[in-house]
Amino acid sequence: MTPEVSDYRKQEESITLERLDHDPATGISSDLLTLNIGPHHPATHGVLRLIVTLEGEIVRDIKPVIGYVHTGIEKTAEQKAYWKVIPVIERMDYLSYYFNAMAYCGSVETLTGVEVPKRAQYLRVIHMELNRIMSHMVWLGTSALDLGAMSMFWYCFRERETILDLFEMSSGQRMHTRYFQVGGVMEDIPLGFEKKLRQFLKTMPSRADKFADLLENNEIVLQRLRGTCPLSEERLLDLGVTGPLLRAAGNPWDLRKTAPYSSYEDFNFKIPVGTVGDNYDRYRVRHAELYESVKIIEQALDGLPEGPYITEDRKYALPPRHELATSMEALIHHFKLVTEGFRVAEGEAYYPIESPRGELGCFIRSDGSSKPARVHMRDPSFVNLQATAEMCTDTYIADLIATLAMLDPVLGGIDR
Amino acid sequence: MPDATGLELIAGEIRDSAPGAVISTKHDRGRAEIEITPESVHPVVAMLKERGYTFLASLHGLDYWPDEPRLGVIYELLDMKTVDRISVKTRVTVENPTVASVIDLWSGADHPEREVFDMFGVVFEGHPDLRRILMPEDYEGHPQRRDFPVGGEEVIFTYNEKTMPGWTE
Numbered sequence: 001m002t003p004e005v006s007d008y009r010k011q012e013e014s015i016t017l018e019r020l021d022h023d024p025a026t027g028i029s030s031d032l033l034t035l036n037i038g039p040h041h042p043a044t045h046g047v048l049r050l051i052v053t054l055e056g057e058i059v060r061d062i063k064p065v066i067g068y069v070h071t072g073i074e075k076t077a078e079q080k081a082y083w084k085v086i087p088v089i090e091r092m093d094y095l096s097y098y099f100n101a102m103a104y105c106g107s108v109e110t111l112t113g114v115e116v117p118k119r120a121q122y123l124r125v126i127h128m129e130l131n132r133i134m135s136h137m138v139w140l141g142t143s144a145l146d147l148g149a150m151s152m153f154w155y156c157f158r159e160r161e162t163i164l165d166l167f168e169m170s171s172g173q174r175m176h177t178r179y180f181q182v183g184g185v186m187e188d189i190p191l192g193f194e195k196k197l198r199q200f201l202k203t204m205p206s207r208a209d210k211f212a213d214l215l216e217n218n219e220i221v222l223q224r225l226r227g228t229c230p231l232s233e234e235r236l237l238d239l240g241v242t243g244p245l246l247r248a249a250g251n252p253w254d255l256r257k258t259a260p261y262s263s264y265e266d267f268n269f270k271i272p273v274g275t276v277g278d279n280y281d282r283y284r285v286r287h288a289e290l291y292e293s294v295k296i297i298e299q300a301l302d303g304l305p306e307g308p309y310i311t312e313d314r315k316y317a318l319p320p321r322h323e324l325a326t327s328m329e330a331l332i333h334h335f336k337l338v339t340e341g342f343r344v345a346e347g348e349a350y351y352p353i354e355s356p357r358g359e360l361g362c363f364i365r366s367d368g369s370s371k372p373a374r375v376h377m378r379d380p381s382f383v384n385l386q387a388t389a390e391m392c393t394d395t396y397i398a399d400l401i402a403t404l405a406m407l408d409p410v411l412g413g414i415d416r
Numbered sequence: 417m418p419d420a421t422g423l424e425l426i427a428g429e430i431r432d433s434a435p436g437a438v439i440s441t442k443h444d445r446g447r448a449e450i451e452i453t454p455e456s457v458h459p460v461v462a463m464l465k466e467r468g469y470t471f472l473a474s475l476h477g478l479d480y481w482p483d484e485p486r487l488g489v490i491y492e493l494l495d496m497k498t499v500d501r502i503s504v505k506t507r508v509t510v511e512n513p514t515v516a517s518v519i520d521l522w523s524g525a526d527h528p529e530r531e532v533f534d535m536f537g538v539v540f541e542g543h544p545d546l547r548r549i550l551m552p553e554d555y556e557g558h559p560q561r562r563d564f565p566v567g568g569e570e571v572i573f574t575y576n577e578k579t580m581p582g583w584t585e
Contacts (some may be wrong), residue, residue, distance in 0.1 A: 108447055240472055
């Protein structure tokens with residue numbers, strides 16, 4: 001199925017995207033221009049550098065250059081006790097910190113065999129889905145900005161602020177909250193959190209409707225998104241692309257459904273999929289995910305079970321403060337955890353979850369000590385970036401900017 | 417993940433098609449892993465791809481220092497139809513760190529292979545553009561190796577830019 005072609009695009013059909021070779025009869029010859037975009041360019045969503053070969057306005061080749069914000073977090077993680085790795089791991093993909101922590105904690109929990117209480121699993125789901133909405137808000141705002149829609153940015157960041165306030169309520173931090181711990185979460189949600197969250201859940205779907213009204217009746221947005229830079233499902237799978245980009249091409253692959261973790265099997269939600277996999281589908285899929293995330297949070301909040309919010313296994317979780325004054329055992333555990341941390345038996349684990357950008361997998365090798373011997377994050381942005389060249393070759397440079405926006409790369413995650 | 421019997425069946429199939437390729441199999445804490453010799457990586461991975469593990473979920477390296485052979489490369493393969501994961505591991509020495517590239521099987525192996533080369537110095541033969549990806553082009557050494565020191569690299573500020581070797585000239 002090909003999308004309807006607008007009049008503007010029809011005009012462009014007279015222009016051929018074929019490579020022009022020197023023709024002595026007409027005197028037309030093609031010159032290739034190599035243009036450097038970035039690393040400091042607002043349209044690259046971070047410090048991404050693209051070396052683009054242009055023929056006129058048409059992109060012939062793209063070479064992404066990355067590594068400008070490489071901070072060696074994986075190396076740093078090897079120097080720290082397991083539970084002290086969480087704060088640094090969260091700073092990789094700085095828009096989906098709860099997901100980074102979840103992948104890491106899940107991997108450690110697999111290695112140690114720690115049981116996560118049901119309440120903690122639900123609290124994790126609530127925070128992860130809020131984080132997904134927050135990440136999509138940043139994506140929608142900045143992407144619309146790239147397409148020339150200034151006001152979208154303010155509206156999206158308003159919603160994001162509300163979510164950050166909620167994060168601040170539950171953990172004391174707006175970003176990089178260190179809320180997820182091995183075996184559960186740091187603290188239970190405070191009084192008033194539920195009321196504020198319910199208020200947000202009530203307004204969010206109507207706000208998302210309004211975002212759609214603003215964008216989807218906008219001729220410029222439609223012309224720049226519809227039918228631009230599609231890529232087939234087979235090619236995306238070959239390139240390792242997952243997440244909304246793959247779903248936009250019609251493949252309903254979502255780890256929350258196919259391999260549920262953290263009690264995702266308890267919730268009733270749908271996987272939005274696209275049809276042709278163009279930029280418009282990529283936008284639609286992410287936009288539809290906002291509603292699904294709201295639905296998941298509502299169900300998790302309604303069915304939030306009573307019980308502990310972190311494992312009762314004192315070998316892995318800090319004892320509650322009041323126990324320290326009365327229990328010698330608790331004091332010993334506290335001291336051991338804070339000074340050395342817990343030890344993990346030798347082994348390897350790979351724990352994949354569905355982040356806002358695709359499969360986020362955390363690989364950990366433990367060597368029996370209290371520090372991981374290797375932490376590796378399979379970051380979806382890093383892998384998805386490989387698809388840029390294939391999507392944008394032989395299209396206009398303006399479509400490259402739109403595609404980059406719809407690709408939603410986070411450079412902190414790419415460079416780690 | 418295949419169960420322990422399923423893993424042995426797959427390992428048996430590999431042994432039939434490539435004798436001597438399988439070094440060991442491990443089924444531990446929800447992870448099925450086959451360790452193979454570095455020479456047999458490409459045929460074994462291609463065979464598993466034919467068998468249904470069509471998606472290369474992740475490709476990463478690790479260092480087993482001080483054990484030998486030190487460097488490891490792990491291929492996390494995924495069968496999307498049955499939602500089944502299997503890990504293929506190979507280990508190479510620092511002296512001869514070569515593994516065949518799987519970029520002809522998955523174009524998406526490009527960035528991960530470059531990352532493993534950058535961080536561990538594993539050379540993927542057949543990779544068309546094996547350059548550093550995260551570290552600067554002129555960087556020396558492979559920082560994720562376990563014997564690579566942490567810290568000790570001078571950072572350029574205005575007060576020490578004159579004394580930083582090779583910076584001002």
